Amino acid sequence: MNSLxxxxxxxxxxxxxxxxxxxxxxxxPVVVLAIxxxxxxxxxxxxxxxxxxLPGPGAVFRTLVNDxxxxxxxxxxxxQTTLEGFVAAAIGGMALALLFNQSKWLEYSLFPYAVILQxxxxxxxxxxxxxxxxxxxxxxxCAWIVGFFPVLSNTTLGLNSVDRNxxxxxxxxxxxxxxxxxxxxxxxALPFILGGLRIAGGLSLIGAVVAEIAAGSAGAGSxxxxxxxxxxxxxxxxxxxxxxxxxxxxxxxxxxxxxxTSHLVLRRWHESALGKEN
Amino acid sequence: MADPAAVPEMSSRAAGLxxxxxxxxxxxxxxxxxxGPFDLDVRKGEFVSxxxxxxxxxxxxxxxxxxxxxxxxxxxxxxxxxxxxxxGRAIGFVFQEPTLMPWTSVxxxxxxxxxxxxxxxxxxxxxxxxxxxxxxLAEFADAxxxxxxxxxxxxxxxxxxxxxxxDILLMDEPFAALDEITRFRLNNDLxxxxxxxxxxxxxxxxxxxESVYLSQRVIVMTSRPGRVGAExxxxxxxxxxxDFRTSVDYxxxxxxxxxxxxxxxxxQPVS
Numbered sequence: 001m002n003s004l005x006x007x008x009x010x011x012x013x014x015x016x017x018x019x020x021x022x023x024x025x026x027x028x029p030v031v032v033l034a035i036x037x038x039x040x041x042x043x044x045x046x047x048x049x050x051x052x053x054l055p056g057p058g059a060v061f062r063t064l065v066n067d068x069x070x071x072x073x074x075x076x077x078x079x080q081t082t083l084e085g086f087v088a089a090a091i092g093g094m095a096l097a098l099l100f101n102q103s104k105w106l107e108y109s110l111f112p113y114a115v116i117l118q119x120x121x122x123x124x125x126x127x128x129x130x131x132x133x134x135x136x137x138x139x140x141x142c143a144w145i146v147g148f149f150p151v152l153s154n155t156t157l158g159l160n161s162v163d164r165n166x167x168x169x170x171x172x173x174x175x176x177x178x179x180x181x182x183x184x185x186x187x188x189a190l191p192f193i194l195g196g197l198r199i200a201g202g203l204s205l206i207g208a209v210v211a212e213i214a215a216g217s218a219g220a221g222s223x224x225x226x227x228x229x230x231x232x233x234x235x236x237x238x239x240x241x242x243x244x245x246x247x248x249x250x251x252x253x254x255x256x257x258x259x260x261t262s263h264l265v266l267r268r269w270h271e272s273a274l275g276k277e278n
Numbered sequence: 279m280a281d282p283a284a285v286p287e288m289s290s291r292a293a294g295l296x297x298x299x300x301x302x303x304x305x306x307x308x309x310x311x312x313x314g315p316f317d318l319d320v321r322k323g324e325f326v327s328x329x330x331x332x333x334x335x336x337x338x339x340x341x342x343x344x345x346x347x348x349x350x351x352x353x354x355x356x357x358x359x360x361x362x363x364x365x366g367r368a369i370g371f372v373f374q375e376p377t378l379m380p381w382t383s384v385x386x387x388x389x390x391x392x393x394x395x396x397x398x399x400x401x402x403x404x405x406x407x408x409x410x411x412x413x414x415l416a417e418f419a420d421a422x423x424x425x426x427x428x429x430x431x432x433x434x435x436x437x438x439x440x441x442x443x444x445d446i447l448l449m450d451e452p453f454a455a456l457d458e459i460t461r462f463r464l465n466n467d468l469x470x471x472x473x474x475x476x477x478x479x480x481x482x483x484x485x486x487x488e489s490v491y492l493s494q495r496v497i498v499m500t501s502r503p504g505r506v507g508a509e510x511x512x513x514x515x516x517x518x519x520x521d522f523r524t525s526v527d528y529x530x531x532x533x534x535x536x537x538x539x540x541x542x543x544x545x546q547p548v549s
Binding site: 163165166169170172173174175179183188190268270 | 391
């Protein structure tokens with residue numbers, strides 16, 4: 001990857017070079033994907049592997065189309081859980097960070113427990129949550145548990161990364177706490193918050209999937225992860241692949257949307273969103 | 279940082295004084311005595327430079343006057359703002375770096391002190407426009423800081439300090455990071471602003487040439503702890519301009535100030 005980013009030797013070469021580099025960076029992964037899919041199909045056909053052992057990509061795609069009514073409903077369920085978990089994580093993480101920022105006592109008292117919640121594997125917490133909470137709530141809580149910590153720690157980092165001279169300026173002009181928060185700390189923290197949200201988006205999906213899998217044997221769920229577990233019991237391997245494919249795509253889309261949001265919000269001022277030439 | 283309530287008493291001991299420091303010392307938490315005891319009187323409308331090597335406490339003195347830090351002992355007096363100063367601030371501060379908010383436009387950066395003082399939108403707009411015009415940046419109001427050169431960023435910082443119409447302008451090595459050509463231009467612009475607006479300016483610098491060119495009075499400071507080492511009155515025909523910069527008088531003043539600075543430098547590690 002680094003070799004593709006070596007700077008061009010002269011200014012005249014720079015424009016076409018960077019364009020071709022970008023094209024190569026898009027084309028290469030596509031080529032790799034095509035080769036991989038073709039090899040997969042070839043291996044399945046050459047060895048006449050039955051679909052209940054390993055379905056070819058063609059069979060997976062056909063299943064995706066044929067089972068679309070079932071799979072799309074599951075996809076919507078999982079996406080809804082993920083979204084609810086993500087929103088809860090975003091609001092919870094930011095609110096907690098703001099509280100910690102205003103009161104050191106609160107931070108000292110509660111931060112260790114936030115860390116404990118983060119380092120305890122969610123797959124181990126999920127079964128307990130399912131006992132004490134209604135299933136839908138338990139799934140959202142799982143998504144929240146894995147998602148809120150990156151938001152909390154990134155927001156805290158951002159709120160503490162305020163330029164010292166700017167803070168002095170606000171003090172000089174007699175800014176209130178609320179004004180300092182609104183006009184100085186939050187905007188300074190914005191790139192960090194957006195970074196945390198980008199991580200939380202993917203993690204919320206993982207949290208939702210973990211909870212669905214844990215709940216799956218209870219049989220009440222209908223999300224994509226539940227479909228995977230259910231299809232596994234029935235040896236419906238093509239559908240497992242199709243559901244997995246949908247989960248991956250969902251993860252990519254979530255990450256892409258959050259990255260795009262971050263870019264749009266920061267593009268006028270933050271280094272991370274500026275072109276290399278600037 | 280100091281509690282904003284504990285900052286300068288807004289009364290000066292004598293009429294006609296803008297700033298008055300008496301026996302001021304500052305000891306930092308790590309035990310370093312940065313300043314003092316330090317005495318300083320600055321008349322209203324005066325342009326005074328604090329000159330000294332890095333780490334001599336001149337920035338500390340400025341932060342104490344601004345109320346950004348509290349003195350360990352001694353008293354810091356700052357005159358009351360004239361009338362009902364817009365934004366109610368007697369002091370404008372220009373930092374060593376432009377210290378702009380990168381996430382918003384030049385206009386919003388300059389408007390900040392007024393916004394913090396809850397000024398009305400109409401009044402704020404007028405004052406921001408005026409301040410930007412004073413520093414020659416009227417047509418860059420919608421630009422973002424990163425789109426500006428170093429000199430222009432410093433002008434924005436100056437406009438922000440002027441926007442509340444303060445009586446006293448504190449400047450902490452504002453042009454130190456700029457190239458010489460830009461610095462000369464900003465020196466001239468600052469002098470003409472000072473002549474027009476009649477502000478009291480306390481200007482911290484480590485450049486002998488800059489201090490002599492700009493100020494009516496140059497105070498040479500000693501290091502560790504910072505004290506007044508020598509004081510020079512610079513009498514030159516106003517308005518000063520490029521003629522003064524190339525004059526024999528100017529060279530003479532620079533030689534005198536430099537020679538006062540020289541013994542202070544000896545016996546100290548070069549930093």
